[in-house]
Amino acid sequence: MSDVTVRQARIDDHEAVAAFTRETWTDRELEDWIPDAFPEWIETDGDDQRTLVATVDGQVAGICQGVLLSPEEAWVQALRVHPDVRGHGVSRRMTDRLLAWCRDRGAVVARNMVFAWNGAGLGQSRASGFDPATELRFASPEPTAEAAPSDHGPRDAEAVVDPAAAWRYWTESDAREHLRGLAADDEESWALRELTRSDLDAAAEDDGAIAVRTSDRTVAMAVRSRIDTRPAETDAGAAGSEETVAVYGATAWDDLEACAALISAIAADAAGIGADDTKVVIPETVRHVSDVAACRVEIGDEPDFVLAADLSGRDAP
Numbered sequence: 228m229s230d231v232t233v234r235q236a237r238i239d240d241h242e243a244v245a246a247f248t249r250e251t252w253t254d255r256e257l258e259d260w261i262p263d264a265f266p267e268w269i270e271t272d273g274d275d276q277r278t279l280v281a282t283v284d285g286q287v288a289g290i291c292q293g294v295l296l297s298p299e300e301a302w303v304q305a306l307r308v309h310p311d312v313r314g315h316g317v318s319r320r321m322t323d324r325l326l327a328w329c330r331d332r333g334a335v336v337a338r339n340m341v342f343a344w345n346g347a348g349l350g351q352s353r354a355s356g357f358d359p360a361t362e363l364r365f366a367s368p369e370p371t372a373e374a375a376p377s378d379h380g381p382r383d384a385e386a387v388v389d390p391a392a393a394w395r396y397w398t399e400s401d402a403r404e405h406l407r408g409l410a411a412d413d414e415e416s417w418a419l420r421e422l423t424r425s426d427l428d429a430a431a432e433d434d435g436a437i438a439v440r441t442s443d444r445t446v447a448m449a450v451r452s453r454i455d456t457r458p459a460e461t462d463a464g465a466a467g468s469e470e471t472v473a474v475y476g477a478t479a480w481d482d483l484e485a486c487a488a489l490i491s492a493i494a495a496d497a498a499g500i501g502a503d504d505t506k507v508v509i510p511e512t513v514r515h516v517s518d519v520a521a522c523r524v525e526i527g528d529e530p531d532f533v534l535a536a537d538l539s540g541r542d543a544p
Contacts, residue, residue: 231317233324236278236290238269243287244280247309261290261305268292277328281308281321289317293325293337296412296420301329301337301538304417306351322355330538337536338409340417343529357534361407362511367504367525368490370473370497376439379522380488383442386495390427392438393448397422400448402479405510409533411452411476419508419533422477426450437496439480439488447489451496452476455506470503478509486518
């Protein structure tokens with residue numbers, strides 16, 4: 228096709244990027260978040276973040292971004308291509324360049340997330356060198372100050388801040404195995420990386436490393452990864468007002484009773500920090516999703532897929 232160039236994004240690309248991303252998902256009645264996020268991305272690009280655009284005959288026609296989440300893990304997001312040039316290798320050109328940047332900075336794996344309903348995005352990711360990794364879903368227990376693990380779980384269940392117990396339970400759980408050890412990042416929205424013991428220790432400093440235990444053992448765990456803000460969604464919210472969302476990046480539990488106890492522990496924790504809502508990562512398995520549903524907790528309509536590109540043997544394009 229015509230001449231394709233990939234370069235670092237500039238602030239004067241904003242209008243062109245916004246023009247072809249505003250209606251990314253018109254069939255879903257969803258607004259793409261890239262037009263609003265783009266200016267901040269340009270300001271924060273640096274050693275651990277790179278935003279790229281592709282130009283075709285000098286016109287901006289694609290965008291993608293990479294972020295280093297740990298010394299070995301990168302996250303790729305915001306991969307968009309102008310409808311007029313899709314299917315002509317623009318996505319692959321951008322991704323190759325971005326993965327080379329990730330590899331040059333020490334990453335041995337790069338991951339991304341695609342909504343399950345986004346068939347075009349899934350195909351684009353596979354064509355760009357990403358392979359299936361895992362799937363997850365988000366749940367949203369309502370913050371409830373008076374909630375207690377023993378309300379609907381085991382009678383002797385209690386929630387404690389115990390990073391050692393939470394970590395040990397996580398490492399031996401089927402949730403960790405299914406999610407390949409991934410949990411929500413503590414800074415980057417929508418990004419996942421491998422959960423570490425130090426993450427639990429850091430969360431414990433803010434009482435966010437939760438273990439649910441009975442008289443004889445630990446039966447569930449959760450880690451509060453971060454607190455996000457978003458525009459208030461209620462009709463009562465004043466224009467420009469925001470609400471806080473407590474993000475629990477990893478959860479695991481024994482069975483339905485343990486799930487109920489953990490949900491109560493999360494609800495109480497979220498209320499305790501003044502959160503308006505929660506966003507809880509759960510594994511996309513029949514057991515885990517149906518356990519949460521049985522607890523009458525709001526869950527996402529569809530799962531999200533995580534894909535990964537192995538950079539350990541990748542030669543820079």
